[in-house]
Amino acid sequence: MTVTEAATERLIRIGEVARGAGVSVRAVRYYEQQGLLVAERSPSGQRLYRQDAIARIRFFQQMYAAGLTSRRITELLPCWDSGHTDAEQRAMLRAERDRIQAKVDELQAALNRLDEVIAITDTHP
């Protein structure tokens, strides 16, 4: 890909982004409002996104699913975009990691209790 091609990369509108990422149009606007996603604007004011916006939104969804807030994600986005962190960010990364790991353990425990009941009630129809 040449520099010229990169400069003329095809931009897509919000509907295509939303469908591509499997979220609602409302959600995409919300991400922008939270400072997660920046969009260019067409002369008439419509949002225009680059292709990688879809991957970014998928990443947001993954972090949301892991229990991170929009605020936390904005604070940690530079770690992904620049590959560099300061001490505060490293502390946040560790804290989130530990919280998620604890959550996994909780879920596993709950899973075991459900499986016990399933096993018992399946043998006693």
Add this chain to the structure above:
Amino acid sequence: MTVTEAATERLIRIGEVARGAGVSVRAVRYYEQQGLLVAERSPSGQRLYRQDAIARIRFFQQMYAAGLTSRRITELLPCWDSGHTDAEQRAMLRAERDRIQAKVDELQAALNRLDEVIAITDTHP
């Protein structure tokens, strides 16, 4: 333990239950309101609980942590209390189990992405 002792089991008030289970008094009242927890009443109207109420609440917390709603828990409580289930309950048990398992997988994926960044940024201080 004799039958007479069982009949005169020491009942505890809501504050002791809450402290024992590590939740707020408000939370315990909420569980009753949702139909999760029944309490006797003293002549003056105060709630009186048996000791096992604490274990029940710990169980509720575990299910909440696993993403079950109060409604779902009430629907599945008979499975624990009676050890018996009908077809609908078995379907719910399986659905919840699968949902939790999927959630675990999501969290593991997020965990891996965080660990990648932690590993990279720790080697690039």
Add this chain to the structure above:
DNA sequence: CTAAAACCTGACGCTGACGTCAGAGGCAAG
């Protein structure tokens, strides 16, 4: 007996990631 601590019943508030509705403009096709 009295003061503090604990309990009661409403009932409104909070949080976060959106859903949803209103009213208005933009854009390719027939």
Add this chain to the structure above:
DNA sequence: CTTGCCTCTGACGTCAGCGTCAGGTTTTAG
């Protein structure tokens, strides 16, 4: 041209598990 779909900006609604405040009764400690 106009039909129909897409997009825009507010702004209020939702849900669930409580937090919190108000105003009053009850139990306990000294």
